[in-house]
Amino acid sequence: MQKNLPYLAIAIVLLYALYNAKFHSVQKILPKININYSKHIKEHGHVSHTQEELARIQTPQYLKNYIIGVINHGSNQFNFPGGEMEGGFASAKDAPKIACYVMTFSGKKCKKSYPNDAAMFYSSICAGCHGDDGKGLNGSYPDLTQKKLLGIQKRENFLKSILKTP
Numbered sequence: 001m002q003k004n005l006p007y008l009a010i011a012i013v014l015l016y017a018l019y020n021a022k023f024h025s026v027q028k029i030l031p032k033i034n035i036n037y038s039k040h041i042k043e044h045g046h047v048s049h050t051q052e053e054l055a056r057i058q059t060p061q062y063l064k065n066y067i068i069g070v071i072n073h074g075s076n077q078f079n080f081p082g083g084e085m086e087g088g089f090a091s092a093k094d095a096p097k098i099a100c101y102v103m104t105f106s107g108k109k110c111k112k113s114y115p116n117d118a119a120m121f122y123s124s125i126c127a128g129c130h131g132d133d134g135k136g137l138n139g140s141y142p143d144l145t146q147k148k149l150l151g152i153q154k155r156e157n158f159l160k161s162i163l164k165t166p
């Protein structure tokens with residue numbers, strides 16, 4: 001028995017190491033599964049996700065993401081005399097600060113203050129259509145000073161209609 005003691009000790013240490021390694025790999029995998037799960041809910045419009053989105057549709061963060069989305073991907077859903085807006089007028093890097101500047105038109109603010117050049121970016125890239133004051137050149141383009149932008153209003157109506165249908 002005494003002769004086998006070192007082997008026993010080694011076996012215990014090995015088992016412990018194995019258990020530890022396993023435990024850590026499980027820990028590593030678990031958050032991944034969680035992220036995929038919430039992504040799944042998002043993609044498939046689960047009802048609870050609809051409620052969750054409605055709850056934050058009025059927040060500045062939601063508005064900021066909406067404007068960034070329009071800058072990056074464009075918008076073609078409202079039939080303005082000016083036609084559609086293509087994506088990519090500004091780079092994805094500049095989009096967030098321009099979005100924060102646009103939000104000031106309707107009296108809203110981003111958490112972090114935007115750099116001073118955001119206004120310059122807006123007036124050189126966006127104002128040709130939306131106007132320096134954001135009002136959309138007398139109805140030719142969307143008025144960005146509205147309390148609720150058209151896209152937000154439309155999304156809100158859509159989410160509410162999902163909740164109504166049984």
Ligand code: HEC
Nearest residue numbers: 075076077078079082083084085090126129142149150151
């Ligand atoms: C060539 C003209 C043009 C330029 C330049 C332009 N837009 Fe637009 N924008 C439009 C049009 C047209 C629409 C409406 C498109 C539609 O029917 O969905 C629009 C829609 C939008 C909307 C959605 C409005 C709403 O009520 O939901 C936002 C926000 C917006 N633009 C911001 C910007 C910003 C910021 C820039 C500069 C980076 C910019 N636009 C540059 C023409 C333009």
